[in-house]
Amino acid sequence: MRDVSEKQAADDKVAVVIVAAGRGARAGQANGPKQYQQIGGGAVIARTLDAFLTHPKIGAVVVAIHAEDDALFRRAAGANADRVVAVTGGTSRQESVRLGLLALRSHAPGRVLIHDAARPFVDAELIDRTIAAIGERQGALPALPVADTLKRETAEGMIGETVSRAGLHAAQTPQGFPFWPILAAHEKAHHLGKADFTDDAAIAEWAHIPVKIVPGSPDNVKLTWARDIAMADQRLSSAPRFPDIRTGNGYDVHAFEPGDHVTLCGVAIPHDRKLSGHSDADVGLHALTDALLATCGAGDIGTHFPPSDPQWKGAASRIFVEHAVKLVRARGGRIANADITLICEAPRVGPHREAMTEALSAMLRISRDRISIKATTNEKLGFVGREEGIAAIATASVVFPGDVPE
Incomplete structure (x- = not known):
């Protein structure tokens, strides 16, 4: 026993x-x-x-x-x-x-x-x-x-x-x-x-x-x-029944500091600054981690990877996403899609979208057509408009086993 x-x-x-x-x-x-x-x-x-x-x-x-x-x-x-x-x-x-x-x-x-x-x-x-x-x-x-x-x-x-x-x-x-x-x-x-x-x-x-x-x-x-x-x-x-489909969302923001590249959605992009954070400060993956955890009521990224823990200093954020994916799958969940919006004045995201999609496909173990990565500026408004940092919004949909009574 x-x-x-x-x-x-x-x-x-x-x-x-x-x-x-x-x-x-x-x-x-x-x-x-x-x-x-x-x-x-x-x-x-x-x-x-x-x-x-x-x-x-x-x-x-x-x-x-x-x-x-x-x-x-x-x-x-x-x-x-x-x-x-x-x-x-x-x-x-x-x-x-x-x-x-x-x-x-x-x-x-x-x-x-x-x-x-x-x-x-x-x-x-x-x-x-x-x-x-x-x-x-x-x-x-x-x-x-x-x-x-x-x-x-x-x-x-x-x-x-x-x-x-x-x-x-x-x-x-x-x-x-x-x-x-x-x-x-x-x-x-x-x-x-x-x-x-x-x-x-x-x-x-x-x-x-x-x-x-x-x-x-x-x-x-x-x-x-x-x-x-x-x-x-x-x-x-x-x-009457309907499928148990749950949607979670996440939001993250990191400020710039001196450096030579930023990491967004698992891809290193050359830039005149980098993002400040305890890990690699990948705002896209941090927001996505929170969205995935939300679909199964598993808290947020800070619950599982507290910034006070030195082992996560400089860690690749794909670790956080893969942990969230593991929790979702342990509960029988199937990730239907992931949607990430990066909000920044620079760097340009378009040239790196394909690489980002490929990286997310591997992390989430879903096909590329179930992944959407978008970018928008903040029209020069606020901290993003002043190019002081980058924000990200993520949404994830997960199908869990069983139907829910109507």
């Missing part, structure tokens, strides 16, 4: 344990365990993972899978398989959760959500409500009031009594808890041999951890039977 790295488990983020080790026999085994069956053109677990990995408050994600499902999981999760920690689950849901929590122990955040992989329709609002209700010694349970009349059955299969539904709720996941108390509760239950808890709120109740009920979602259904899988597939297949 691997522990989550410190980089994955930032203190201000909420960790997640997704339970996916079950066999799902009630859903039928013809197409494999239910969490790997197809709905709307993708695996159930892929939709579940995407709901958490795209949420801004979520940090480390651990998935508890069956010992025989590693290849199945990686195929279903796609690029997201490398963004989570997969651990071998146990023979019961309770044991799988405990093992998932243990994987977070070394660098645990303050809060953790525990979710069933077979609930692929969890949404950001439900995640937000659950997170908001977690306290230092308080858990949170999304639930819906029971609407149906309840009957208790006798041993003979007859109605024994009508059960009052006042105050009764149907529990959902994700269930949220302060990390250390819920881990301690699971460990205590394990050591005492108590293995009959059906959810984590029940363990919290047993361990005297108060749990607040928050409004659940009627859409957040658990797929249990083959019919559930079929209905989920029909629901997604009939829903």
Whole structure:
């Protein structure tokens, strides 16, 4: 079992344990365990993972899978398989959760959500409500009031009594808890041999951890039977959808200082001055790096390459672009196009446009016809017009896997 790295488990983020080790026999085994069956053109677990990995408050994600499902999981999760920690689950849901929590122990955040992989329709609002209700010694349970009349059955299969539904709720996941108390509760239950808890709120109740009920979602259904899988597939297949295309923009500016050339879009251009900066001060590539990072919510260039770090002094800016490209591709993104506008009075960009396009094609690993490099003056206005420096604006469009509901 691997522990989550410190980089994955930032203190201000909420960790997640997704339970996916079950066999799902009630859903039928013809197409494999239910969490790997197809709905709307993708695996159930892929939709579940995407709901958490795209949420801004979520940090480390651990998935508890069956010992025989590693290849199945990686195929279903796609690029997201490398963004989570997969651990071998146990023979019961309770044991799988405990093992998932243990994987977070070394660098645990303050809060953790525990979710069933077979609930692929969890949404950001439900995640937000659950997170908001977690306290230092308080858990949170999304639930819906029971609407149906309840009957208790006798041993003979007859109605024994009508059960009052006042105050009764149907529990959902994700269930949220302060990390250390819920881990301690699971460990205590394990050591005492108590293995009959059906959810984590029940363990919290047993361990005297108060749990607040928050409004659940009627859409957040658990797929249990083959019919559930079929209905989920029909629901997604009939829903209007549009591609997940994201656009990011970036802006950068650098001042001139004494020198004999400037570097723009990866090309050295002879000039009577150079641009001042901690790296090679390539404004075009700096703006493009920020645009690419924006498409996957990965911060900006200063987050990854702080100017205070001496290792980046004089560094070629293609390093920054290639790092951003790697992050985009790790999330399954395909760069559709890149557009850069250089704003300067001098030097002339036109004679070097082809070389710049070739350099960007290699960095981005896209064809030249998907790259646009333009130049304009500032009509002698402002610092650019006074030839004190050069500015750049960049836009990047990236296509990410999966469709987004309309």
